[in-house]
Amino acid sequence: MPLIIAYIGVVLIWSTTPIAIQFSLDSLDFFTGVSLRMWISALLSLPLLALLRQPLAMNAQALRSYVAGSVGVYGAMMAVYWGTAYIPSGLISVIYGLSPMLSGAIAWFWLGERELTPARIIALLIALAGLTLVVTGRLSVDAASWRGITGTLLSVFFFALSAVWVKQVGAGLHPMVQTSGTLWVSSVAYVATIPLFGVHLPEQWSMTSAAALSYLVLLGSLLGFLLYFYVLNNLPASRVTLITLVAPVLAVFWGFWLKGERLSLASVIGVLGLMSGLALYQWHKGLDRIFSRVRTVKIPTES
Numbered sequence: 636m637p638l639i640i641a642y643i644g645v646v647l648i649w650s651t652t653p654i655a656i657q658f659s660l661d662s663l664d665f666f667t668g669v670s671l672r673m674w675i676s677a678l679l680s681l682p683l684l685a686l687l688r689q690p691l692a693m694n695a696q697a698l699r700s701y702v703a704g705s706v707g708v709y710g711a712m713m714a715v716y717w718g719t720a721y722i723p724s725g726l727i728s729v730i731y732g733l734s735p736m737l738s739g740a741i742a743w744f745w746l747g748e749r750e751l752t753p754a755r756i757i758a759l760l761i762a763l764a765g766l767t768l769v770v771t772g773r774l775s776v777d778a779a780s781w782r783g784i785t786g787t788l789l790s791v792f793f794f795a796l797s798a799v800w801v802k803q804v805g806a807g808l809h810p811m812v813q814t815s816g817t818l819w820v821s822s823v824a825y826v827a828t829i830p831l832f833g834v835h836l837p838e839q840w841s842m843t844s845a846a847a848l849s850y851l852v853l854l855g856s857l858l859g860f861l862l863y864f865y866v867l868n869n870l871p872a873s874r875v876t877l878i879t880l881v882a883p884v885l886a887v888f889w890g891f892w893l894k895g896e897r898l899s900l901a902s903v904i905g906v907l908g909l910m911s912g913l914a915l916y917q918w919h920k921g922l923d924r925i926f927s928r929v930r931t932v933k934i935p936t937e938s
Contacts, residue, residue, distance in 0.1 A: 644858070645866060646878050649859065650881075650883070653883075655855060659847035663835075665716040667834050668844075672712075673825055674822050676857055687809070689812050691812060692808060692816070698816075700808060700813060700816070701816035703803075704820070707794050708817050709825065710793035710797070711797065712821075714793065718787040721780055721783030730787045734795045735879065741796060746803055752923045752926075759880075761908060761912035765904075767905065802867065814860040814864055881909075
């Protein structure tokens with residue numbers, strides 16, 4: 636599979652995930668919604684493994700990789716599903732824009748990846764500022780928003796930590812094997828959490844919840860995680876998490892196309908800022924050479 640197609644696929648799927656999560660909770664509480672998503676996804680992953688003729692690896696390194704991936708699937712998903720009830724999806728997207736910098740910092744110390752050069756740090760700050768402009772005009776934050784902000788910040792941390800940890804383990808698993816193993820480890824964690832929240836199935840399912848849950852299982856989890864782990868196996872962790880900068884902008888456009896929402900001037904300027912930041916991130920060497928020359932210039936002193 637071409638890497639660029641997988642990368643674009645992850646961006647497209649993740650850009651629709653915030654809306655799909657909110658729709659899926661139309662007749663479900665947050666824990667029931669996220670648990671059903673992961674349990675059904677784990678079950679469906681087994682026939683996919685059989686179809687691909689890929690056995691589920693159970694050696695020690697593979698198990699460590701599954702646990703590392705579950706930090707994102709269990710920890711990050713639990714936190715973001717909970718936060719969805721308190722803040723708009725746009726604000727969640729803004730906060731998730733922090734993940735490239737956070738994962739880059741973690742990878743710098745843990746993996747020795749030197750992706751975050753001075754120019755790239757500037758690029759990420761520009762992109763994050765643009766991302767903020769894209770969505771802030773559409774936000775309405777109430778008094779309980781601190782709960783959603785806290786939950787989303789935790790989700791971002793778990794997401795970044797998971798990406799770097801999977802890279803550190805380096806099990807080299809087939810993406811579908813990694814996806815299935817991660818979903819099963821996460822499913823066990825969700826089962827263990829039932830005493831805290833309980834599972835409450837609705838007496839009558841809304842069509843909105845059913846359709847959104849189906850979408851999240853088939854595309855958001857199975858295909859989305861498959862493509863994500865494939866990309867993660869082939870790119871540095873900090874480069875992979877750039878997806879969280881691009882996807883929110885597309886999420887705004889989904890609202891424009893599907894719901895007739897209009898983009899404000901601030902959002903348009905924000906899109907331009909975001910794309911400028913991403914462009915600088917990709918083509919950073921010229922600016923880094925300037926920084927390097929500035930650092931090496933010696934200021935003459937009087938003798």
